[in-house]
Amino acid sequence: MERKLKIGLFGFGCVGQGLHDIFTKTDSINAEIVKICVKDKAKKRSLPMDYFTFEKEDLLNDPEVNTIVEVIDTADEAFEIVKTAMEGGKSVVTANKKMVAENFKELVDLQLKHNVSLLYEASSCASIPVIRNLEEYYDNDMLTAFEGIFNGSSNYILSKMVNEGKGYDEVLKQAQEIGYAESDPTLDVGGHDAKYKLCILTAHAFGVYVDPEEIFTYGIQTINDHDLKFAMEKRLKIKLFASSQIINGKLATWVMPQFCDDRFKLYNVENEYNGVVLEGAFSDAQQLIGKGAGSHATGSAVASDISALAYNYRYEYKKLQRPNRPERTNDFIIEVYIRYENKEDISDLKFESVDQVYESSTFKYLVGKIKLSSLVNQTILSNPNCFIAQTEVPARVLN
Amino acid sequence: MERKLKIGLFGFGCVGQGLHDIFTKTDSINAEIVKICVKDKAKKRSLPMDYFTFEKEDLLNDPEVNTIVEVIDTADEAFEIVKTAMEGGKSVVTANKKMVAENFKELVDLQLKHNVSLLYEASSCASIPVIRNLEEYYDNDMLTAFEGIFNGSSNYILSKMVNEGKGYDEVLKQAQEIGYAESDPTLDVGGHDAKYKLCILTAHAFGVYVDPEEIFTYGIQTINDHDLKFAMEKRLKIKLFASSQIINGKLATWVMPQFCDDRFKLYNVENEYNGVVLEGAFSDAQQLIGKGAGSHATGSAVASDISALAYNYRYEYKKLQRPNRPERTNDFIIEVYIRYENKEDISDLKFESVDQVYESSTFKYLVGKIKLSSLVNQTILSNPNCFIAQTEVPARVLN
Numbered sequence: 001m002e003r004k005l006k007i008g009l010f011g012f013g014c015v016g017q018g019l020h021d022i023f024t025k026t027d028s029i030n031a032e033i034v035k036i037c038v039k040d041k042a043k044k045r046s047l048p049m050d051y052f053t054f055e056k057e058d059l060l061n062d063p064e065v066n067t068i069v070e071v072i073d074t075a076d077e078a079f080e081i082v083k084t085a086m087e088g089g090k091s092v093v094t095a096n097k098k099m100v101a102e103n104f105k106e107l108v109d110l111q112l113k114h115n116v117s118l119l120y121e122a123s124s125c126a127s128i129p130v131i132r133n134l135e136e137y138y139d140n141d142m143l144t145a146f147e148g149i150f151n152g153s154s155n156y157i158l159s160k161m162v163n164e165g166k167g168y169d170e171v172l173k174q175a176q177e178i179g180y181a182e183s184d185p186t187l188d189v190g191g192h193d194a195k196y197k198l199c200i201l202t203a204h205a206f207g208v209y210v211d212p213e214e215i216f217t218y219g220i221q222t223i224n225d226h227d228l229k230f231a232m233e234k235r236l237k238i239k240l241f242a243s244s245q246i247i248n249g250k251l252a253t254w255v256m257p258q259f260c261d262d263r264f265k266l267y268n269v270e271n272e273y274n275g276v277v278l279e280g281a282f283s284d285a286q287q288l289i290g291k292g293a294g295s296h297a298t299g300s301a302v303a304s305d306i307s308a309l310a311y312n313y314r315y316e317y318k319k320l321q322r323p324n325r326p327e328r329t330n331d332f333i334i335e336v337y338i339r340y341e342n343k344e345d346i347s348d349l350k351f352e353s354v355d356q357v358y359e360s361s362t363f364k365y366l367v368g369k370i371k372l373s374s375l376v377n378q379t380i381l382s383n384p385n386c387f388i389a390q391t392e393v394p395a396r397v398l399n
Numbered sequence: 400m401e402r403k404l405k406i407g408l409f410g411f412g413c414v415g416q417g418l419h420d421i422f423t424k425t426d427s428i429n430a431e432i433v434k435i436c437v438k439d440k441a442k443k444r445s446l447p448m449d450y451f452t453f454e455k456e457d458l459l460n461d462p463e464v465n466t467i468v469e470v471i472d473t474a475d476e477a478f479e480i481v482k483t484a485m486e487g488g489k490s491v492v493t494a495n496k497k498m499v500a501e502n503f504k505e506l507v508d509l510q511l512k513h514n515v516s517l518l519y520e521a522s523s524c525a526s527i528p529v530i531r532n533l534e535e536y537y538d539n540d541m542l543t544a545f546e547g548i549f550n551g552s553s554n555y556i557l558s559k560m561v562n563e564g565k566g567y568d569e570v571l572k573q574a575q576e577i578g579y580a581e582s583d584p585t586l587d588v589g590g591h592d593a594k595y596k597l598c599i600l601t602a603h604a605f606g607v608y609v610d611p612e613e614i615f616t617y618g619i620q621t622i623n624d625h626d627l628k629f630a631m632e633k634r635l636k637i638k639l640f641a642s643s644q645i646i647n648g649k650l651a652t653w654v655m656p657q658f659c660d661d662r663f664k665l666y667n668v669e670n671e672y673n674g675v676v677l678e679g680a681f682s683d684a685q686q687l688i689g690k691g692a693g694s695h696a697t698g699s700a701v702a703s704d705i706s707a708l709a710y711n712y713r714y715e716y717k718k719l720q721r722p723n724r725p726e727r728t729n730d731f732i733i734e735v736y737i738r739y740e741n742k743e744d745i746s747d748l749k750f751e752s753v754d755q756v757y758e759s760s761t762f763k764y765l766v767g768k769i770k771l772s773s774l775v776n777q778t779i780l781s782n783p784n785c786f787i788a789q790t791e792v793p794a795r796v797l798n
Contacts, residue, residue: 283699300682
């Protein structure tokens with residue numbers, strides 16, 4: 001049943017080099033990297049130049065190459081490569097979460113139409129095999145919710161702030177220096193990276209594709225020392241959570257910072273680690289924890305997908321084919337902490353209840369209950385002087 | 400591809416009732432429990448009596464029944480049922496770790512010979528899908544080690560001792576009262592339950608079947624307040640660990656208590672929870688954490704296996720077919736704490752080094768390095784006045 005894979009690799013950055021390194025150190029994967037397509041002609045490479053090409057057609061049109069592995073940065077370019085490869089009958093492994101999330105439906109159709117496989121475990125939580133678990137083990141309707149820490153850079157920043165009492169700007173700079181955060185960190189700290197992963201995992205978990213742009217997404221860019229003090233006084237940690245839950249029979253998906261006490265399953269997931277909690281109707285919560293970023297962590301997920309392809313593995317998308325898939329909703333109540341500067345910052349918000357108000361000359365906040373739908377599109381979301389985070393009670397407990 | 404399963408269920412205790420409960424609450428599993436075989440004719444049942452039979456042939460010889468689910472207690476009886484079912488062309492789901500561990504090779508052969516599937520996810524760590532992860536995701540040689548907390552009862556006892564400073568006897572009694580420990584707790588606290596699970600997981604992880612009786616197994620029965628004090632003074636926790644690791648190219652498997660500091664991935668796995676850490680050559684450590692026991696936790700694992708059977712899922716045992724499978728070894732060094740009463744208790748032990756010795760009128764211990772092979776079959780293992788546990792450095796770090 002096993003077949004030899006001849007791989008055309010797109011990209012030789014962090015992940016591509018990690019993957020190549022893994023291939024040189026293991027012989028259990030029945031696959032071989034035939035050629036690598038890169039962009040930058042001037043860049044020095046760690047391998048002989050005859051491994052490389054600068055023309056994507058050299059890989060896409062090579063009949064010897066039966067598998068494309070795509071680990072480049074740009075989503076649009078990646079989609080063109082992946083689409084062309086699949087149309088040409090080649091199976092594909094990719095790590096590109098934005099590309100997969102934005103083109104999910106078309107990518108599912110392409111697999112069926114051209115009878116090829118597209119695997120993308122590395123796109124979501126790097127080394128944690130969460131898609132595989134959703135596909136293979138939670139393929140019945142016993143899953144009721146999942147939530148997780150999907151972005152290693154944000155988690156690193158929040159860990160350093162809470163555990164070492166450091167300021168946001170200082171830690172962000174540090175994260176950028178050691179390579180955990182991009183030079184433009186908006187994708188990470190703005191919650192967009194987590195949003196793309198949430199979109200992919202939700203499709204596998206609940207059979208519902210949600211356009212990433214329709215997922216409520218609020219990041220940690222505006223967090224400051226006051227929020228940190230609020231958390232530390234109450235022995236809370238702050239995590240950037242992505243959540244997908246069945247609430248009153250409907251599907252809720254959102255990305256938002258969360259104050260956690262030690263009852264939270266992911267309370268101890270620190271620094272660059274990612275964690276997912278899968279909650280079943282009967283199985284209680286399962287936790288999956290592992291490194292969420294890095295050359296080898298992501299490379300090993302790509303390598304596992306390649307290994308699975310050698311056995312003709314394909315995602316079955318069983319839940320996408322279900323007749324009774326849940327509708328989406330933003331019409332559910334969450335409990336939030338909102339730090340604000342002036343009363344006007346929050347004057348447009350319709351709270352279900354305001355349970356705590358604190359005001360001093362330096363620092364104002366309230367804690368209250370609000371429907372997520374009442375937060376959508378509000379100007380406070382882009383107000384640099386405000387910060388919003390869920391307080392410790394998970395939303396579904398309130399419903 | 401999906402087929403309707405007609406299930407004959409053996410056993411209607413804790414797990415059987417949990418499974419039935421799940422079936423009444425979900426309609427996504429394409430299966431139906433046709434009849435239930437039980438032993439005790441006098442026992443009151445929660446279902447109408449025409450669901451039940453006392454004759455196993457009523458299920459095994461019923462051509463309508465295409466699937467047997469076996470959740471009885473006795474390993475030998477379970478094996479007879481499972482074997483007869485498979486010989487009759489029926490696929491089987493079981494939760495019986497002892498039965499699977501003791502008959503592993505024959506059960507693999509029976510699947511091939513009669514072209515049926517045997518699934519047993521519930522046998523190892525209940526709701527945590529660890530076998531499925533080993534089969535589907537770690538099916539290449541990139542896994543180098545796994546270790547875990549596999550026995551919920553022992554972990555519950557150790558958690559209560561360390562976190563609440565209670566004595567062993569008191570906590571054991573409490574565990575028995577709330578149903579976490581058997582009335583004869585030897586299987587749990589003696590490490591045998593963990594040993595069977597280790598045996599099953601090792602076969603899937605490394606392709607090597609180890610006779611459970613050949614796995615070095617030391618439990619927590621002789622732990623006392625001195626050991627607890629030793630741990631608490633150093634802010635260590637005590638966990639019963641089952642380990643399977645490639646050390647110097649050979650396979651080491653053993654069950655032993657372990658003092659853990661907070662660098663240990665499973666440090667925060669408390670009470671009835673189980674946890675597994677899977678260490679890859681490249682992926683760093685993955686943690687899987689979930690409830691290790693209980694009616695619904697185990698029932699949900701059985702239900703997931705049934706759901707997979709409906710799609711004709713089978714374990715592929717890829718690693719058992721590998722040509723280069725590792726040899727076994729006990730010839731590796733571990734660092735241990737040994738509490739003893741008299742010098743004679745330890746006089747037969749050949750240490751590589753003795754690094755700490757403490758003696759007072761009430762309490763004596765040493766910390767030293769010793770080969771596991773030097774501990775095998777020593778009388779100290781059955782000495783009720785001694786307790787042995789690994790200290791915080793994992794074995795493979797010393798090699």
